[in-house]
Amino acid sequence: MLSVMKKFVNKVFRNLFRKKSVLKIGLYGPPNGGKTTLANRICMDWLGEEMGVASPIEHETREVQVKEQINIKSGNREISFSLVDTPGIATKIDYENFVRKGLSEDEAKQRAKEATKGVIDAIKWLDNMDVVIVVLDATRDPYSQVNITIIGNLAARDIPVLIVGNKVDIRKADVKKIKAAFPQYDVLGISAKKGTSIEEFYEALFVLAG
Amino acid sequence: MSLTLQFIPYQEIENLSSLGRIRKLLNIVKEKKIVLLEGRLKKEEEAELIKTTMEEINQDFKGIELAVIYPGTQNLDFVRKLRVQFINALLGDRQGLTIVGPASIIKEIKKDPNRIQLLTLEPSKRQSGKKR
Ligand SMILES: Nc1nc2c(ncn2[C@@H]2O[C@H](COP(=O)(O)OP(=O)(O)OP(=O)(O)O)[C@@H](O)[C@H]2O)c(=O)[nH]1
Ligand SMILES: [Mg+2]
Numbered sequence: 001m002l003s004v005m006k007k008f009v010n011k012v013f014r015n016l017f018r019k020k021s022v023l024k025i026g027l028y029g030p031p032n033g034g035k036t037t038l039a040n041r042i043c044m045d046w047l048g049e050e051m052g053v054a055s056p057i058e059h060e061t062r063e064v065q066v067k068e069q070i071n072i073k074s075g076n077r078e079i080s081f082s083l084v085d086t087p088g089i090a091t092k093i094d095y096e097n098f099v100r101k102g103l104s105e106d107e108a109k110q111r112a113k114e115a116t117k118g119v120i121d122a123i124k125w126l127d128n129m130d131v132v133i134v135v136l137d138a139t140r141d142p143y144s145q146v147n148i149t150i151i152g153n154l155a156a157r158d159i160p161v162l163i164v165g166n167k168v169d170i171r172k173a174d175v176k177k178i179k180a181a182f183p184q185y186d187v188l189g190i191s192a193k194k195g196t197s198i199e200e201f202y203e204a205l206f207v208l209a210g
Numbered sequence: 211m212s213l214t215l216q217f218i219p220y221q222e223i224e225n226l227s228s229l230g231r232i233r234k235l236l237n238i239v240k241e242k243k244i245v246l247l248e249g250r251l252k253k254e255e256e257a258e259l260i261k262t263t264m265e266e267i268n269q270d271f272k273g274i275e276l277a278v279i280y281p282g283t284q285n286l287d288f289v290r291k292l293r294v295q296f297i298n299a300l301l302g303d304r305q306g307l308t309i310v311g312p313a314s315i316i317k318e319i320k321k322d323p324n325r326i327q328l329l330t331l332e333p334s335k336r337q338s339g340k341k342r
Contacts, residue, residue, distance in 0.1 A: 091260055092273025092313035116264040123257050143321045145276045149260065152253040 022068070023081040023209055024128055028154075029135040030146045031058035031088025034166040038135055038192035039067070039085040045198070046070050052085055057101045059115035061087045064125050072202055079209050086125060087118030089146055126153055131160050131209045138165035138173035138189060142181040151182060160208050165189045168196055213244060213315065213330070220249040220304045228255045232262050235310050239274055240266075244311035244328075249304040250278050259310075271312070277319040279326060280306035 027035040036054040043051040051067050053060055065085040072079055093115050098108035126132075132154050136142055142165075154161050163182055165175040168189040175189035188204055190197045216238050223231045231251060236259075238245050251259065256278070263274050297305065309319060311328070320327040 089260065091263060091276050093267055094272045116267050119264045120261050123261050141320065145278060148278065149256045153257045156253040
């Protein structure tokens with residue numbers, strides 16, 4: 001009962017402040033999906049500068065990154081928001097995977113330690129988000145529990161979600177499979193790296209956040 | 211090689227706090243056993259389980275693999291859909307099955323709507339964490 005009340009009060013408060021404070025759009029997903037690559041594309045398109053470092057090694061982003069004051073325009077529509085790039089969320093982290101990718105034992109252990117903190121931060125930040133783009137690697141199995149847990153937690157918090165199936169430039173990408181896994185959601189196939197369907201992506205942002 | 215599966219009926223967690231539920235699951239997983247929990251955690255508890263797992267990762271404990279199976283209604287006709295939705299509403303979180311295992315043993319849980327596969331690590335690889 002108490003928790004229901006708390007939820008209600010939280011929601012009222014959030015809605016009160018949502019109008020006034022800046023819109024926060026979060027990028028969430030498992031490691032290596034392309035969150036930072038997409039963040040960089042958005043920032044290059046509208047600010048002319050990059051936001052963070054992308055890497056083929058998982059858990060490259062280990063701290064929540066915020067880019068303030070991004071304005072995107074299309075015709076007479078305009079939205080302005082802060083973009084939040086988060087560390088990839090995982091249920092396990094094994095430093096030996098980083099050793100296998102060529103890091104030294106010490107570097108790998110340090111990266112693993114920072115990565116665990118990053119996951120915790122990403123989850124904590126969920127409550128601050130107004131809109132979330134879930135970035136999934138379309139070449140991978142969409143039914144993983146991390147994906148379901150992230151999307152389920154956003155739904156439980158009533159946060160609007162757009163699912164992006166990224167890396168459609170790779171042949172084995174399968175956006176249909178993501179749609180089948182999350183039939184109640186808007187799913188858009190893009191390539192953050194090549195820029196494929198990026199205009200459609202901005203259109204979807206207007207619909208979601210405008 | 212052998213795997214131990216431990217079944218937890220829903221009534222064993224029903225009256226526990228969120229913290230208590232997470233503790234119970236993680237304690238079993240840390241004994242290198244796989245938990246089969248009747249029913250599901252709440253969405254927020256799933257996120258909390260991941261957070262707590264991250265706090266406790268160390269040389270011996272590499273994290274968890276997690277899967278929740280829940281009767282979906284996607285491919286059902288209207289009447290059967292209603293029936294499943296009715297049962298889901300009646301049973302709430304008691305419905306479904308949650309699998310949690312140590313990442314040192316389970317590499318991946320593949321879950322298509324109609325099939326669950328536990329992919330295990332070869333025993334040789336499992337040792338590697340301990341040698342150091
Ligand atoms: N082929 C292809 N590769 C991509 C695309 N987007 C990202 N990548 C690559 O995927 C890898 C991971 O990209 P990141 O942007 O670092 O992924 P992330 O989601 O930020 O990962 P974490 O920070 O570790 O959670 C990098 O090697 C990128 O170059 C894409 O659209 N196509
Ligand atoms: Mg990143």
